[in-house]
Amino acid sequence: MISEESETISLDNNLNLNLVSIPGGRTVLFSVAFYAGAMYETNFGKGSNDGISHFLEHMFFKGPTPSNRTTKQLNDEFTRLGADLNAGTTYDHTFYYAKVPTRNLHKVAELWKDLLIKKDIDPVEFEAEKQVVLQEIQLYDDIPEFKANFAVRKKHFAGTPLEHNILGTLDSVSSITLEMMTSYIDQYYSFDNAMVNIVGGGLDLKSEKEFLSSLFADPITNPRNVPIYPPSVKMPTKKSNISFYSSPSPKPLSYVSLCWDTPGISSKHFFPFLLLNTFLGNSRTSLLYKEIISKGIAPSCNYGFESFNDVCAANILFFSPPLKTDEVFNTVIDLLIKFKDMVITSDEIQALKEEIWGSFLADIEDPTNYGIDLTQKHIKFRKLLPAKDFNDKIFRITPEEIHSAKDQIFEEMNMTVYATGTIPKDWEPKFPDKGPW
Amino acid sequence: MCEVEIQSYPNLRTCTLGFVTHRGAAHDTIAGSTQVLLQTIFRGTRNYTESDIAKMIDGTGGSLFSTTEKDFTIIGAQVQPKYAVNTLDLLFDSISNPLIEKTHFEIEKEKLLQTYYQVQSNSLRRMILFDADKAVFGETHPLSRPQIGTPDSLSKLSIETIQNTQQDLLIKPWGFAVGNISQKLKTQLKQKFQEYLSTTESSSKKLIPFPKREVPSKNIVTSLAREDGNAYLCINLITKSNPKIIGLARFSSALLGESFGSRMFTILRDEKSFGYITGSTLKLIDDSLVLRFFMETKPSRTEEAIDTLTEIVIGLSKEEISITEYNKTRDFLLGNLDLSFDDSRRIAARIINRSVHGLSPDIEKGYKEIQSVTSEDVLSIWKTLCSPDKFSLAVVGNIDPLKVQERWRNTQIS
Numbered sequence: 001m002i003s004e005e006s007e008t009i010s011l012d013n014n015l016n017l018n019l020v021s022i023p024g025g026r027t028v029l030f031s032v033a034f035y036a037g038a039m040y041e042t043n044f045g046k047g048s049n050d051g052i053s054h055f056l057e058h059m060f061f062k063g064p065t066p067s068n069r070t071t072k073q074l075n076d077e078f079t080r081l082g083a084d085l086n087a088g089t090t091y092d093h094t095f096y097y098a099k100v101p102t103r104n105l106h107k108v109a110e111l112w113k114d115l116l117i118k119k120d121i122d123p124v125e126f127e128a129e130k131q132v133v134l135q136e137i138q139l140y141d142d143i144p145e146f147k148a149n150f151a152v153r154k155k156h157f158a159g160t161p162l163e164h165n166i167l168g169t170l171d172s173v174s175s176i177t178l179e180m181m182t183s184y185i186d187q188y189y190s191f192d193n194a195m196v197n198i199v200g201g202g203l204d205l206k207s208e209k210e211f212l213s214s215l216f217a218d219p220i221t222n223p224r225n226v227p228i229y230p231p232s233v234k235m236p237t238k239k240s241n242i243s244f245y246s247s248p249s250p251k252p253l254s255y256v257s258l259c260w261d262t263p264g265i266s267s268k269h270f271f272p273f274l275l276l277n278t279f280l281g282n283s284r285t286s287l288l289y290k291e292i293i294s295k296g297i298a299p300s301c302n303y304g305f306e307s308f309n310d311v312c313a314a315n316i317l318f319f320s321p322p323l324k325t326d327e328v329f330n331t332v333i334d335l336l337i338k339f340k341d342m343v344i345t346s347d348e349i350q351a352l353k354e355e356i357w358g359s360f361l362a363d364i365e366d367p368t369n370y371g372i373d374l375t376q377k378h379i380k381f382r383k384l385l386p387a388k389d390f391n392d393k394i395f396r397i398t399p400e401e402i403h404s405a406k407d408q409i410f411e412e413m414n415m416t417v418y419a420t421g422t423i424p425k426d427w428e429p430k431f432p433d434k435g436p437w
Numbered sequence: 438m439c440e441v442e443i444q445s446y447p448n449l450r451t452c453t454l455g456f457v458t459h460r461g462a463a464h465d466t467i468a469g470s471t472q473v474l475l476q477t478i479f480r481g482t483r484n485y486t487e488s489d490i491a492k493m494i495d496g497t498g499g500s501l502f503s504t505t506e507k508d509f510t511i512i513g514a515q516v517q518p519k520y521a522v523n524t525l526d527l528l529f530d531s532i533s534n535p536l537i538e539k540t541h542f543e544i545e546k547e548k549l550l551q552t553y554y555q556v557q558s559n560s561l562r563r564m565i566l567f568d569a570d571k572a573v574f575g576e577t578h579p580l581s582r583p584q585i586g587t588p589d590s591l592s593k594l595s596i597e598t599i600q601n602t603q604q605d606l607l608i609k610p611w612g613f614a615v616g617n618i619s620q621k622l623k624t625q626l627k628q629k630f631q632e633y634l635s636t637t638e639s640s641s642k643k644l645i646p647f648p649k650r651e652v653p654s655k656n657i658v659t660s661l662a663r664e665d666g667n668a669y670l671c672i673n674l675i676t677k678s679n680p681k682i683i684g685l686a687r688f689s690s691a692l693l694g695e696s697f698g699s700r701m702f703t704i705l706r707d708e709k710s711f712g713y714i715t716g717s718t719l720k721l722i723d724d725s726l727v728l729r730f731f732m733e734t735k736p737s738r739t740e741e742a743i744d745t746l747t748e749i750v751i752g753l754s755k756e757e758i759s760i761t762e763y764n765k766t767r768d769f770l771l772g773n774l775d776l777s778f779d780d781s782r783r784i785a786a787r788i789i790n791r792s793v794h795g796l797s798p799d800i801e802k803g804y805k806e807i808q809s810v811t812s813e814d815v816l817s818i819w820k821t822l823c824s825p826d827k828f829s830l831a832v833v834g835n836i837d838p839l840k841v842q843e844r845w846r847n848t849q850i851s
Contacts, residue, residue, distance in 0.1 A: 022448065023448060024447060024448025025448050025778075025779065026775045026776075026778050026779075027775055027776050027778075027779055061697070071707055072698075072703060072707070075696075075697040075698040075702065075703065075707075076698040076765055077698075078696075078697055078698065079696040079697055079698030079699070079765055079766075079768075079769045080698070080764070080765045080768045080769060081768070081772060082768060082769050082770075082771060082772010082773050082774075082775060082776065083772065084773075084776055085697055099776060099779075100772060100776075101771075101772045101775040101776070104772065125707075128707070128708075128710045129710070131710035132706060132710050132712065132713055133713075135667060135710075135711075135712040135713045135733060135735070136712075136713040138666035138667050139561070139666075139667055139712075139713055139714065139733065141666060142559060142560065142561075142664075142665045142666055142667060143559055143561075144558070144559075201448060249664060250663075250664045251558040251664070252554040252557065252558055253551060253554050253555060253558065283491070283495035283496075284487075284490065284491035284494070284495040284501075285491045285492065285495045285496050289491075290491075294480075294487065294544075295544070296543070296544030296545075296547060296548065299547070299548035299549075299551040299552060299555075300548075300551075300552075300555075319551070319555060320551065321551060321554075351492070351496055354496065354497060354498070355495065355496050355497065355498055356498070357498060358496075358497045358498015358499065358517060359498035359499075360498065361450050361451070361498060361517065362450065362451050362498050362499065362500070362515060362516075362517070364450070365449055365450045365451055365779070365780045365781065366779040366780040366783075367779060368779070421558075
């Protein structure tokens with residue numbers, strides 16, 4: 001087991017930086033995340049800023065900066081540092097990172113400082129980048145898997161903050177103005193709404209702490225001192241229900257996405273639910289793999305979930321030849337019913353724990369994954385959750401808790417189904433009477 | 438003689454190990470054979486059931502992988518070091534004693550057929566996986582065949598073909614293990630590798646060399662996808678590979694399209710807002726080196742995109758690189774090399790790619806190779822590379838194929 005050391009720096013200007021040193025590595029990830037994402041966007045229609053978080057993600061790495069760096073200079077400087085530079089927008093946060101050789105940490109930190117206090121947006125670059133964002137929306141719209149997953153969530157969570165499409169729409173992004181973006185930056189891009197994680201090899205924590213404390217001590221952003229929590233996701237009172245939507249498109253296969261809601265982070269069922277996720281999909285040990293993929297029912301059947309405080313959004317996406325859509329759908333539903341009544345043995349639970357832990361260790365080998373994992377957990381749990389603590393929580397779960405969580409998920413289930421691609425004429429999903437619907 | 442490459446990186450948490458063979462998808466007598474085989478071999482072997490495999494690998498947080506390149510194949514796994522020896526046994530059993538059951542064969546063949554339709558239905562995937570190689574090597578050349586086969590080839594595939602393909606995997610395979618490997622584990626793995634590989638030495642089968650590439654100068658492949666909102670294009674440059682040219686080509690690829698500071702990113706995305714996707718790659722295929730420069734555009738701007746991308750690519754043959762740009766590219770590549778040591782699977786991929794194409798498996802040599810490239814060398818090599826017979830173009834999307842073809846033919850490459 002590799003042992004790492006960590007350190008947290010809390011500055012007077014409300015900026016918090018977490019440092020994790022992994023012995024021996026050559027690189028370091030400098031990541032910044034803001035509590036700002038699609039859930040924070042305002043409603044649809046006129047005055048909507050749907051898609052602004054993602055658009056701002058595109059604008060973040062552009063000049064002019066307070067030190068008068070242009071976009072070109074920023075790009076050139078990151079390139080010269082050998083940076084793997086990337087960013088992502090989610091429902092509840094937007095993150096940015098640069099992974100560089102450890103020797104370049106100080107130089108990259110100086111660039112981050114410039115970017116973190118940046119307020120100005122160049123109007124010409126704003127309009128130019130808007131075109132790139134519109135192209136990106138089109139790109140994902142042309143990929144049926146993305147289209148189905150975006151659409152099913154939008155329908156399932158209609159009326160809640162999860163209704164927003166992370167990318168926005170061609171219409172909504174076209175109508176975002178420079179003023180709207182400046183106002184969004186003022187509201188969300190401040191130090192007390194940010195977290196910085198620095199994870200990597202060969203860090204001397206003492207000297208890095210000194211350097212970073214001094215570097216970031218000066219700049220002040222508009223402090224609010226009260227973290228802005230994401231708007232809560234209040235689902236309608238649970239009542240077993242099924243909704244079906246479709247949008248055929250001229251693709252040779254059919255793509256079907258199923259979405260339902262499960263216990264959120266604040267629920268006592270959350271950690272047992274994580275174990276159940278591993279049991280259900282996607283590795284070779286999972287139920288979906290064994291019963292759908294391995295048996296050739298469908299060439300692809302992916303399970304995913306995203307967790308929030310009040311709710312988790314779970315979904316299964318499969319594609320199949322159009323004529324097999326009904327068969328695959330029925331098999332997936334039968335499997336969920338089987339899963340509901342299944343007794344998971346103590347040995348199976350122990351094996352799931354080992355799989356989660358082993359997979360986590362492999363995943364965090366790369367500082368990028370380690371930093372992203374740390375950030376996500378920090379965002380979700382509103383506190384740093386070191387690997388050891390997370391592991392302890394997983395390993396303490398009892399069989400009773402597992403079954404109680406499963407009962408809760410299936411007690412009453414709202415499910416939304418969305419189909420795109422070639423959909424057989426008049427096809428509608430049929431749910432058996434014996435299920436939780 | 439058995440070949441084994443074992444490299445230890447004590448700071449890592451995992452170990453990636455497996456086997457490589459020079460038998461690739463382009464050796465398939467029926468396209469898709471290797472890929473179907475690779476999907477079948479993890480379904481059970483003489484000594485391990487599918488359930489055993491799932492428990493051994495996935496159940497311990499590891500992952501199995503198999504990669505079918507055009508000219509080589511990898512079968513491997515990334516696992517915690519304590520499981521490395523047992524995993525090696527499983528991997529060798531997978532290539533030497535797979536069960537290849539009829540049911541599994543049919544299931545995997547059907548999966549591949551659906552995957553084909555999935556790729557075909559998206560312009561970007563189609564360009565990368567199908568059309569780019571067709572443009573470079575010509576429609577019927579073995580190196581152009583999709584690794585995953587086609588509906589026609591898959592319909593002709595029999596279990597006997599797959600069994601023959603499996604025998605080909607045993608033509609001089611070699612082993613690799615990379616990651617957190619202690620001295621004791623190294624000794625154990627070395628011994629095991631030798632034991633396994635010695636049983637493959639008797640294979641007398643030889644792989645047939647690929648036919649000569651015969652395509653018109655400035656070949657073009659266009660595919661119409663009316664339903665898609667974007668179009669994608671890829672300019673390809675092919676030349677004979679050798680260690681000197683690989684270093685220069687990688688430097689050129691980085692300078693033109695691999696970073697935010699590259700010429701393609703600056704011009705195509707920041708200045709002209711063509712689209713979201715832009716980049717370049719270098720691929721070694723058989724004895725050739727292929728550079729690809731790809732981008733996204735609105736269909737209505739496709740011809741403008743062809744002109745702009747061509748101008749950027751051939752621009753490298755027109756004037757010497759400035760000191761600033763040279764330093765930026767060199768430092769990017771040096772840093773990028775550091776980044777490739779972050780996980781065992783990435784290191785393994787780099788070692789394999791180098792070894793298969795006749796370069797030293799010592800990836801640390803990469804630092805010297807980068808530093809040995811000069812600005813003058815790049816200019817000089819690009820003057821020789823910029824000839825129409827080396828260039829080709831693939832375009833996919835809701836385009837007017839005739840207009841696109843005409844524009845490409847009128848483009849000056851010299």
